[in-house]
Amino acid sequence: MKSFPGYPESMWPSLEMVEKTRPKRVERAKQGLKVMEPMTLEERDEVLSKYHPDYQPDARKEIRVGPNKGEKLTAKVVDLLESHARVKPNEVDLSDPDFDVDVLIIGGGGAGAQAAIWAMKEGAKNVLLATKLRIGDANSMMSQGGMQAAVNPHDSPVIHWLDIMGGGHFANKPELVKVLTSEAPFITKFLMELGVMWDRDETGHLQTKPGGGTSRRRMLSARDYTGAEIMRVLRDEVKNHPDVITVLEYSPAVELLTDEEGRVAGALLMQTETGEFIVVRAKSTVITTGGFGRLHIKGFPTTNHYGATADGVVLAYRVGAKLRDMDTVQFHPTGAVFPEQIWGFLITEKVRGLGGQPVNKNGELFVFPLEPRDVEAASFIRECARGLGVTTPTGRVGIWLDSPVIEELSGPGTIEKQLPAMLRQFHRFGIDIRKTPMLVYPTLHYQNGGIEINERTETNIPNLFVAGEASGGVHGKNRLMGNSVLDYNVFGRRAGIFAAQNAAKNNIGKKLTLKHVEKWEKELEEAGIKTKRISPILFPDYRNFEILKKHRKEFDPFIGFALTGWQE
Amino acid sequence: MAEQEVLNKEEERKPQAKMVPVFIMGQKYEVPEGSTILNAIEYAGYQLKKGVGCREGFCGACATVYRLPGDYKLRGGLACQTVVQPGMYLAQLPFTPAQKAIYDIDEVKPDITTFQKFYPEAFRCLGCNACSKVCPQELKVMDYIQAIMRGDLELAADLSFDCIMCGLCTMRCPAEMAQYNIALLARRLYGKYMMPKPEFLYKRIEDIEQGKFDKEFEEIMSLSPDELKKRYAERDINFKIT
Numbered sequence: 030m031k032s033f034p035g036y037p038e039s040m041w042p043s044l045e046m047v048e049k050t051r052p053k054r055v056e057r058a059k060q061g062l063k064v065m066e067p068m069t070l071e072e073r074d075e076v077l078s079k080y081h082p083d084y085q086p087d088a089r090k091e092i093r094v095g096p097n098k099g100e101k102l103t104a105k106v107v108d109l110l111e112s113h114a115r116v117k118p119n120e121v122d123l124s125d126p127d128f129d130v131d132v133l134i135i136g137g138g139g140a141g142a143q144a145a146i147w148a149m150k151e152g153a154k155n156v157l158l159a160t161k162l163r164i165g166d167a168n169s170m171m172s173q174g175g176m177q178a179a180v181n182p183h184d185s186p187v188i189h190w191l192d193i194m195g196g197g198h199f200a201n202k203p204e205l206v207k208v209l210t211s212e213a214p215f216i217t218k219f220l221m222e223l224g225v226m227w228d229r230d231e232t233g234h235l236q237t238k239p240g241g242g243t244s245r246r247r248m249l250s251a252r253d254y255t256g257a258e259i260m261r262v263l264r265d266e267v268k269n270h271p272d273v274i275t276v277l278e279y280s281p282a283v284e285l286l287t288d289e290e291g292r293v294a295g296a297l298l299m300q301t302e303t304g305e306f307i308v309v310r311a312k313s314t315v316i317t318t319g320g321f322g323r324l325h326i327k328g329f330p331t332t333n334h335y336g337a338t339a340d341g342v343v344l345a346y347r348v349g350a351k352l353r354d355m356d357t358v359q360f361h362p363t364g365a366v367f368p369e370q371i372w373g374f375l376i377t378e379k380v381r382g383l384g385g386q387p388v389n390k391n392g393e394l395f396v397f398p399l400e401p402r403d404v405e406a407a408s409f410i411r412e413c414a415r416g417l418g419v420t421t422p423t424g425r426v427g428i429w430l431d432s433p434v435i436e437e438l439s440g441p442g443t444i445e446k447q448l449p450a451m452l453r454q455f456h457r458f459g460i461d462i463r464k465t466p467m468l469v470y471p472t473l474h475y476q477n478g479g480i481e482i483n484e485r486t487e488t489n490i491p492n493l494f495v496a497g498e499a500s501g502g503v504h505g506k507n508r509l510m511g512n513s514v515l516d517y518n519v520f521g522r523r524a525g526i527f528a529a530q531n532a533a534k535n536n537i538g539k540k541l542t543l544k545h546v547e548k549w550e551k552e553l554e555e556a557g558i559k560t561k562r563i564s565p566i567l568f569p570d571y572r573n574f575e576i577l578k579k580h581r582k583e584f585d586p587f588i589g590f591a592l593t594g595w596q597e
Numbered sequence: 598m599a600e601q602e603v604l605n606k607e608e609e610r611k612p613q614a615k616m617v618p619v620f621i622m623g624q625k626y627e628v629p630e631g632s633t634i635l636n637a638i639e640y641a642g643y644q645l646k647k648g649v650g651c652r653e654g655f656c657g658a659c660a661t662v663y664r665l666p667g668d669y670k671l672r673g674g675l676a677c678q679t680v681v682q683p684g685m686y687l688a689q690l691p692f693t694p695a696q697k698a699i700y701d702i703d704e705v706k707p708d709i710t711t712f713q714k715f716y717p718e719a720f721r722c723l724g725c726n727a728c729s730k731v732c733p734q735e736l737k738v739m740d741y742i743q744a745i746m747r748g749d750l751e752l753a754a755d756l757s758f759d760c761i762m763c764g765l766c767t768m769r770c771p772a773e774m775a776q777y778n779i780a781l782l783a784r785r786l787y788g789k790y791m792m793p794k795p796e797f798l799y800k801r802i803e804d805i806e807q808g809k810f811d812k813e814f815e816e817i818m819s820l821s822p823d824e825l826k827k828r829y830a831e832r833d834i835n836f837k838i839t
Contacts, residue, residue: 163650180798185810194829211805226758233794235797237838334650334656335649454653573639
């Protein structure tokens with residue numbers, strides 16, 4: 030039997046089948062990238078309704094409190110929202126703020142950095158960027174594949190718009206999508222002028238790749254470190270303006286603050302290590318806290334950053350901001366299944382954009398490789414449910430993502446040049462993805478919905494702005510690849526601009542309050558919700574409780590200095 | 598879908614792993630063999646508030662210094678990407694107090710004089726290669742610094758591109774420079790001033806500014822839901838390059 034380095038012997042027969050079917054598949058791919066016929070809208074609906082985790086009977090439940098009361102949202106999101114505040118209003122003195130700023134930005138990812146830069150450009154004199162970990166510790170840093178922008182002559186912002194609307198099941202706010210696609214070329218140029226090294230050919234032509242659900246090549250990239258390249262440049266630019274922008278790290282917001290009239294007027298921050306409170310008064314507050322991957326909805330692993338606990342959604346909901354599309358969850362089709370150490374890690378969609386093919390244990394193609402993400406993910410789950418997946422020694426199941434096809438199509442060296450992060454990731458565990466495929470299964474990836482915004486990134490609450498993954502409306506019920514990077518750049522910038530303009534109007538009262546928290550707690554009580562949960566949870570909790578429980582007759586998860594909020 | 602739920606139930610699949618001893622900040626713990634350093638720290642009972650980030654090798658937040666028993670060498674790695682070894686001694690490095698120059702990217706020149714001005718310490722490189730040896734991304738750190746010393750920003754940008762800015766090189770450098778910040782400046786200069794310019798992009802921006810797509814947008818945004826679905830279903834998929 031032929032051996033496959035990095036994989037246990039039990040998986041070799043299937044790997045051999047993949048090799049055997051490869052020449053034929055490569056032949057088909059050479060005729061163009063459509064190696065299988067894409068699904069019709071009806072076929073999409075069928076695979077989604079039967080196999081996508083969102084469509085399972087227990088996926089959603091009704092929320093009993095707050096602005097979306099009575100609506101069905103993702104069950105775990107409901108639990109997160111139906112929780113107590115981390116602070117008791119009567120225990121905090123807000124009379125002597127530590128900061129009094131024009132614009133407060135909560136969250137130090139790509140949207141927050143863009144907002145800080147553009148708030149400054151728009152004339153804000155005093156910008157505070159507060160973040161839970163370090164600036165740049167965010168999902169923005171991890172996006173690999175790229176950013177969509179309609180830059181090719183036979184493409185247009187209108188075609189881009191139509192792809193997004195269809196991918197989002199037409200639930201998107203059309204005017205937000207128009208802003209997104211129309212400003213994409215501009216933001217590409219802005220990032221380039223900051224020094225982002227977009228992949229280009231020798232004439233300067235931007236390299237473009239196809240992505241799931243796109244009808245043109247429009248995915249721009251910077252190798253497969255696209256997000257890292259953008260984020261480190263934006264972070265550097267933020268740090269180049271210490272006279273205007275103050276960066277406060279390891280200081281998440283635990284509650285928003287309001288004035289006497291219920292308008293947002295800043296936030297209460299807490300240093301994670303010492304528990305010290307920091308009171309911030311702000312004329313405009315921008316939430317750029319990202320999404321909810323670390324909630325591990327339906328037990329899935331996640332591609333997300335450690336800090337992705339949907340803090341901003343919790344804070345905004347409590348002051349009365351309306352959410353939308355929080356009933357769908359994006360599962361990325363290609364999360365790593367083997368080796369165990371990288372379970373759930375992101376395998377970039379760029380692998381399929383470059384021609385990589387998903388195949389079952391017999392090496393057969395079973396789905397068009399570039400369907401929108403929800404459809405592609407549901408198809409993978411279906412294939413495994415049919416018994417055509419591959420099982421690992423620890424009992425996990427996945428399908429193959431045949432990466433060696435890429436070099437057969439585009440020549441040796443393509444993977445090293447285009448997918449260095451992926452090559453390195455697997456090389457660390459003895460697998461060479463130029464020669465052997467990767468085993469994949471859907472992994473929790475993105476919060477499709479969020480706090481509802483308009484084109485000016487305003488919410489229904491005065492002085493509160495939102496951008497990036499925390500916001501809702503741009504992606505409808507399903508985001509297409511490359512549009513989250515675009516989203517945080519386009520709307521992060523807008524949030525900075527409109528927050529600065531709003532700050533100039535000085536629409537806040539003198540006194541800071543936590544009245545909304547009093548109201549919230551009362552509402553929980555009236556709805557009969559009895560729980561020990563508190564939120565925002567700030568960090569996931571991966572401690573081994575068996576060890577911590579040893580010798581203790583009673584166990585309190587708040588043992589030590591944990592910031593847990595999730596233990597029932 | 599019952600099988601789905603089973604797939605995700607952790608406890609039902611964990612084989613009885615062999616335990617190995619590790620020393621986290623000097624204290625001994627038994628952790629499962631094959632764990633990454635990050636998983637081992639959490640298994641031991643810590644909830645990390647620093648020294649943890651993306652957990653997938655992209656953000657550089659979890660730089661860790663370690664030593665193996667019977668060996669004098671201090672090694673570096675990312676906690677999320679390095680598998681524990683029996684008897685490993687480790688300390689995390691959640692923050693690197695490195696200098697970063699403040700500059701106006703629109704004013705600086707893409708040549709060696711910029712580095713002489715903002716990072717003169719780069720020119721004190723001793724050629725010891727300690728930086729390259731410790732780099733968890735296995736980058737040729739010394740080579741990119743040497744390229745900058747020669748004014749070859751293109752090579753420096755290329756060699757340093759996969760840098761995740763974890764700071765380990767800086768902590769090992771006898772010349773006390775912040776290689777990762779120096780390289781970032783080189784890449785920004787290269788990306789902004791030296792890479793060829795994308796003409797299609799400028800043309801597209803001009804078209805948008807002149808309202809070339811306004812009519813089309815108006816038309817498509819006025820379609821009824823059914824008409825829009827039809828338009829979507831019938832759209833052509835064309836992956837040609839131009």
